[in-house]
Amino acid sequence: MTFVDSQVALRCGYGIAETGLEVLTVSGPDASSWLTTLSSQIVTDMGVAESREMLFLDANGRVKFAAGIVWMGEVAWLFTPDASALTQFLESMKFMSRVEVTARPDQQVWGFFAPSLAEEVLAGFGPIWSDPWPGITPGGTAYSPRATSHPGQDYSARLGVVPDVNIAKAYAELRSRWEQVSWPRETEDGYSLSAPVFATESDWRALRIAAWRPYGTDIDQRTLPHELDWLRTAVHLNKGCYCGQETVARIVNLGHPPRRAVFLQLDGTSSLLPPAGAELYAGSRKVGTVHTSANHFEDGPIALGLVKRTAPTGELTVCWQEGQEEHSLAAAATIIGDLSGVSWQGQSQIDRKAFADASPRPGSKSLNIAG
Structure with a gap:
């Protein structure tokens, strides 16, 4: 089965996929207040x-870790690309807080799209995380253009957790449910599905790239949440003080983050995909880097990256080296976010007192957000 079939079936709710994500748990009497204090979100x-x-x-507002969270009574489940690294960070921040942080390598994370029979099955094995992207959640704001629709408007991604000891049982239950569905199936957009699929991580990645959906794997040492339009779902602008809040508030009010996210449609005449870190050029000028890429069933080779705020739209060139061999591809760039870098809902939503409290006091050292 080709990636076209896999991605179509997955998108239509007739498949599950590897995601490359991991989980950890946080429990204890102080878990919810502690996570709220440490993070950009109210828990x-x-x-x-x-x-x-x-x-x-971090203290300069740059993203260290990103995580989806599901609150299961007395335990928070966090979905993230590197559970070990996030666990280590959280352990370093415990101090006197009554919390227990546990990486869960005994759990597999599967992805699917709702509506799907997979949700009913996987809910019997563990928590389900419903991806809020690209909605603007309470306290959030948007940086992408004020278009009538967002490319991720139908992105109904879910993550489910299955213990290693129950993998065979989960497979069997999924097969049993899907066998009750009439095959082949015709999709509304004209594709024919012969069977449900277990898709690869690259299939999952292709669908989230097409939806402009950032992951924790897309960050570098300078990434600000505004640059990836991450304030839609991951930042509550009206919450209390947390590390990096000053930068978040200042950029929401003043605009001009140093970089902007870019969606790239790559030259499809080559079978190569640029790796993370591949350089983006406008003519002879380096303007940014690629952070993730994949082959999409309709759009072909696509990628997400970050470019300088003043980088031109239109044609860019992607360049990278593998061993002694140099490669380059043409790329049609769609910039995510307007040139000024001003959010188009933040001005009415941000708590002015919170911004004032976060702003530098007279005589204090100004924060360099340009990096």
Whole structure:
């Protein structure tokens, strides 16, 4: 089965996929208040089985870690690309807090798209995280253009957790449910599906790239949440103080983050895909880097990256080296976010007192957000 079949079936709810994500748990009497204090998100008011997204920033507002969170009564489940690294960071921030942080390498994370029979099956094995992208969640704001529609408007991604010891059982239950569906199936957009699929991580990645959906794997040492339009889902602008809040508030009010996310449609005449870190050029001038790429069933080779705020739209060139061999591809660039870098909903949503409290006091050292 080709990636076309796999991605179509996955998108239509007739498949599950590897995601490359991992999980950890946070429990204890202080878990919700502690996570709220450390992160960009409010956790203290979450209901059972509710999903949100959070970022952990450094003092300059740059993204260190990103995680989806599901609150399961007394335990928070966090979905992230590197559970070990996030666990280590959280352990370093415990101090006197009554919390327990545990990486869960005994759990596999599968992805699917709703509506799907997979949700009913996987809910029996563990929590389900419902991706809020690209909605603007409470306290959030948008940086992408004020278009009538977002390319991710139908992006109904879900993540489910299955313990290693129950993998065979989960497979069997999924097969049993899908066998009750009439095959082949015709999709609304004219594709024919012969069977449900277990898709690869690259299939999952292609669908989220097409939706402009950032992951924690897309960051570098300078990434600000504004640059990836991450304030839609992962930052609550009206919450109390947290590490990096000053930068978040200042850029929302003043605009001009140093870089902007870019969606790239790559030259399809080559079978090569640029790796993370491949350089983007406008003519002879380096303007940014690629952070993730994949082959999409309709758009062909696509990628997400970050470019300088003043980088031109239109044609760019992607360049990278593998061993002694140099490669380059033409890329049609769509810039995510307007040139000024001003959010188009933040001005009415941000808590002015929170911004004032986060702003530098007279005589204090100004924060360099340009990096």
